Amino acid sequence: MKRRFRFLTLYAAFFLIFLYAPTVLLPLFSFNDNTFAVFPLKGFTLRHYGAMAGNIAMIDALANSLIVGTITSLLATAISIPLAIALTRRLLPVSGLVLFTVTLPLVVPSIVFAVAFLILLVRILQIELSLLTITLAHIFLCLPFSVMVMMSRLDGLDRSLEEASRDLGETALGTFRRITLPLISPAVISSLLMCFITSFDEFVLAFFLSGTRPTLPVFLFGQLRFPNKLPSVLALGSLILIASTILVIVSELIRRREGAASKSEALELPIQANAT
Numbered sequence: 183m184k185r186r187f188r189f190l191t192l193y194a195a196f197f198l199i200f201l202y203a204p205t206v207l208l209p210l211f212s213f214n215d216n217t218f219a220v221f222p223l224k225g226f227t228l229r230h231y232g233a234m235a236g237n238i239a240m241i242d243a244l245a246n247s248l249i250v251g252t253i254t255s256l257l258a259t260a261i262s263i264p265l266a267i268a269l270t271r272r273l274l275p276v277s278g279l280v281l282f283t284v285t286l287p288l289v290v291p292s293i294v295f296a297v298a299f300l301i302l303l304v305r306i307l308q309i310e311l312s313l314l315t316i317t318l319a320h321i322f323l324c325l326p327f328s329v330m331v332m333m334s335r336l337d338g339l340d341r342s343l344e345e346a347s348r349d350l351g352e353t354a355l356g357t358f359r360r361i362t363l364p365l366i367s368p369a370v371i372s373s374l375l376m377c378f379i380t381s382f383d384e385f386v387l388a389f390f391l392s393g394t395r396p397t398l399p400v401f402l403f404g405q406l407r408f409p410n411k412l413p414s415v416l417a418l419g420s421l422i423l424i425a426s427t428i429l430v431i432v433s434e435l436i437r438r439r440e441g442a443a444s445k446s447e448a449l450e451l452p453i454q455a456n457a458t
Contacts, residue, residue: 209420217410230413234421237414243401244418247382250313250397254320255377258328259370261321266332267362285326295319296390303391311393319387324377331376335369368438375433379426 215225234240268274269281287295299319303309339362347357363370385399392400405411 205423208416208423212413212416212420214413217413230417234414234417240398240401240405240414240418243396243398246313246395247398250317250320250388251378251381253317254324254381255374257317258321258324258377259373262325262328262332262373263366263370266329266336269329270333270336281329284329287323288326292323292384292386295322296387299387300390311391313395315391315393316388316397319391320381320384323384323387324380327376327380328373331369331373332366335366339365371433375429 210223212230213226213228214223215227215229216223265280265284269277274280296319299315299322303315303318304311309315343361343365344357347361348354352360382397383399384397385403388397388400389403396404402415405415
């Protein structure tokens, strides 16, 4: 038993090192006083961060990714909530077909959808390539992730709370606002975070549909051809890594707090509705 425990511990340690060692090296090389990311380190410097702040094109690409990611996460989550409710409650006559269609981006390569969107938006609809075309494609890409998160939460939802609310005279919209939405708020937060990260990190669709305003992954791909641009890329990557870590920690704390609070609140709502 002890040998097995030691083996699993070593395996977990090596797995974590293999998984996160490149991520740890990213901020390390961003402070290295050298153009190339090689050992040994020449010295400590902050000039790469200054060069990053002065790179207007990189900042614009970062802003484009933030705009697209924010809009994508909001719209994809807003669309997935009623869709997940309809699929979970079997309100659609062809629920299986709808679910299969929604989950297609999970099994079909992105390059196929990239070419399809390019033909549809540019050739047929005559829409110029811009952040709008990227956002439309990213919503399509993020929708299955959001729907799956919502459905998993709704499957475990105690429907007796909704039924009690309706029995006490509350409307369907009021029941959703006062009962369902508070209970699925952890899933909503997870969906927003997952969709934002997926959109922010996506390359293939953005590469085909970006036009003259590239997102950050597309811009960084073009910058990697120039060795002198690499240090500023590492500096930006380090800041994104720190911001992402903080965002995940904060969202997890909010999710746990709201998850515990929403359960107790939902239990009190039917009583309050009956009293009023």
